[in-house]
Amino acid sequence: MPPVRVLFVCLGNICRSPVAEAMFRARAAEADLDVHVESAGTQDYHVGEEPQPGSQKVATAAGLDMARKRARQIETEDFRRFTHIIALDEDNMDVLRQRAPEDSTATVQRLMFYSDRSEEHVLDPYGLDDDAFQTMFEQLESGITGLVADLKQAH
Structure with missing residues (x-):
């Protein structure tokens, strides 16, 4: 079976989706799930930029690697290249x-469709403080845990 191909998408691809990409890569590997994962933004505001410092901070604290990540915008071809596009x-x-x-x-x-949390x-x-980045991280963790379980069951 070909690998699952997942694309996480937020607005600019510098806060949420790069962390989701790194987290999903790590959690899928732990679950022995064969995946390819990337992230993108719907807008081109930050193309080529590194993730936000707050995102880098929460990712680094969790042992997630985003060192080479640079923002990109979603392309039409992504709708054919990826099996799952996660907003x-x-x-x-x-x-x-x-x-x-x-x-x-x-x-x-x-993503929160897969979460056991109440947020949608x-x-x-x-532009917010460290607490907001921590909240984002916890929400991502909940959604990605559910997504990995769902994909593991399907494959």
Whole structure:
């Protein structure tokens, strides 16, 4: 069976989705799940930039590697290249629905769909304090735990 290909998507690809990418890569490896994972933003505001310092801080504290990550914008081809496109909030989910080509083969879903938490979206900590980045991290962890379990069961 070919590997699962997952793309995490937020607005600018500098706060939430890079952490989700690194976390999912680590959790999938722990679960012995064959995956390819990337992240992207719906907008081009930060293309080529490193993740935000707050995102780097929470990722590093958890032992997650984002050293080579640079922001990129989602492309039409991503809807055919990835098996799963995971939006981190409803606004970006709406953008993904609008941009999806008719021949899209990806399952598009919000990350918190897989979570046991009550929140429907992952907090965007851009411009906020360290506590916001920690909240984001905890939300990502909950959603990714559920997503990995779901994929492990399916494959």
